[in-house]
Amino acid sequence: ASVAMGFDYNPDFNGTQQEGAGLYQQTIKEGKRHSAAAAFLVPILQRRNLTITTGALVTRLLFEGTRTVGVEYLHEGMLHQVRVEREVILSAGAFDSPKLLMLSGIGDAAHLQTLGISVVVELPGVGQNLQDHIFSPVVYQATQDLHFASTSSIGEAGLFLHSKWNSAVAPDLQFLFGSIQLLPPSYAPAAFGFTGAVALTHLQNIGSVGLRTPDPKDTPMLRMNYLQNETDVKKLVEGIKLMRQLFHSNFFDEFRGAEIAPGAEVQSDEALVAYIRNNCSTVWHPVGTCKMGIDPMAVVDPELRVHGVEGLRVVDASIMPTITTGNTNAPTIMIGEKAADLIKAGRTARTVLSKSNVQNPAYSSI
Ligand SMILES: Cc1cc2nc3c(=O)[nH]c(=O)nc-3n(C[C@H](O)[C@H](O)[C@H](O)COP(=O)(O)OP(=O)(O)OC[C@H]3O[C@@H](n4cnc5c(N)ncnc54)[C@H](O)[C@@H]3O)c2cc1C
Structure with missing residues (x-):
């Protein structure tokens, strides 16, 4: 027709x-x-270096100074903490990724202070740019x-x-x-x-x-x-x-x-x-609330690392600076694939650097 x-x-x-x-x-x-879970997760469920906890509510990210060192979560009525060796990857979607950043002290300082949340890093773009x-x-x-x-x-x-x-x-x-x-x-x-x-x-x-309250259980x-x-x-x-x-x-x-x-x-x-x-x-396509970029309202850099902190990336639909001209599921899977490439490339670069450190002690402080 x-x-x-x-x-x-x-x-x-x-x-x-x-x-x-x-x-x-x-x-x-x-x-x-x-689904992305059926395509990417189910085939590797048996891997020994993979632990999955379902029915858990992440309540905040843990920091030492501005370094992300772990995650706190609620599971079966108990609060748990898990510490990371390298980095935390936040993929809670366009509503909950900014919510978790804000609960953890990353966001607009005035908004966080009205809720009594201590500011780790001021990033006014967190939660803005919702499309x-x-x-x-x-x-x-x-x-x-x-x-x-x-x-x-x-x-x-x-x-x-x-x-x-x-x-x-x-x-x-x-x-x-x-x-x-x-x-x-x-x-x-x-x-x-x-x-x-x-x-x-x-x-x-x-x-x-934005946050209505500092309680992670609140929407x-x-x-x-x-x-x-x-x-x-x-x-x-x-x-x-x-x-x-x-x-x-x-x-x-x-x-x-x-x-x-x-x-x-x-x-x-x-x-x-x-x-x-x-x-x-x-159409259930929210995006943009932790947008990628290098301007003052950007939340993550072009490698999806949160500005101003170490050891934290956001990888989901929230990082899109502008909404796609069509459905968002496949583009979000692409963001995940790209992030995996960036993380693997970063590790390869670090391995090369640490090998050269052995050969050249002058670089040992890097
Ligand atoms: C009803 C519906 C129909 C859709 N249909 C289509 C379609 O036909 N085609 C299309 O292209 N797109 C569709 N979409 C959009 C598509 O699903 C999204 O663009 C895509 O899933 C976004 O991926 P994401 O990883 O950013 O977020 P999500 O897929 O939402 O993943 C975020 C995950 O984080 C979890 N989470 C959030 N907060 C916490 C927390 N505090 N602790 C622990 N876990 C947490 C959530 O439970 C969720 O599993 C649809 C969406 C909906 C809701």
Whole structure:
């Protein structure tokens, strides 16, 4: 339907151009979604130098001066401490990595002091720069069973495009198609229908993560700031209109039942804006709260080491300076792969250095 409407067919969203319609690449193995744990951890569970503790809540990082020396965690009601020889790698995601840094004394000094947390290093960027994707769904009943597979990722086909407000290289609208009803407000998938999710890839507003209390068991305070920008709302309105046009093309004639959301009666721009404001959802892609960079608001350097402290890296979606123009899971796996390369390269460099120390005592103080 998209190609018939004039959009390019795109066989590879990660190829030479992102614009166009096609099928998403997915982390699927033998017909099932393949998580990072299944792909990377399960195959090495038997390694003797690997210990995994599940059901543990990390409560803070431990420091001696500005050197990270370990981690404190709560497990089965008991507080434990584990010390590290080399470094701590923090991968708690875009909400909890900044939360743990702040609980450990790394963040905006004024914010930490209001909660009585001693400052180890002032890094005002911790928890700032929160970015996410949001979507509004267009949902139809189907006139026949579309045989939705319970192992489907729901959004299997899609379309990236530029709205008329976008002069950047990256598309600002993403459409995801799934042969299932994904109906607000619960968004619990239900069979016998189809959904086109209209998503914004680069929202104009930036949010933040802060602490509500110094108690690690408390959830952090999230300021998402969705839809503060009128152009973002207009883009969603135009996206819903386009989605409806696609669903009303003859390709959908044999499948199309009644429109359930926004609903056939929701036609004017004002009614669509109200629908969007009442029903839009996150695409669950938070990033950016421990951003990589070398400016004063950066939290980690280009090798993912936290500025101002030793022995601590952040490796997760929080380090993205800018959100990706599409889903975040594969880019986050790439961040993990890159971090592994950086860590291994650092160890090789240290080994070479320590060997040369033996040969040249002048360097023994390094
Ligand atoms: C419902 C949902 C659907 C999604 N669908 C897609 C999709 O279809 N495609 C896509 O590309 N992306 C999808 N995403 C986004 C994708 O899952 C994330 O971008 C990715 O998982 C981010 O990885 P991360 O390592 O930064 O954080 P996470 O995967 O969130 O990992 C952080 C981990 O740290 C743990 N943790 C946090 N705090 C602590 C603590 N104090 N102590 C101990 N452990 C802690 C958490 O339990 C979690 O296991 C989806 C996300 C959600 C929530």
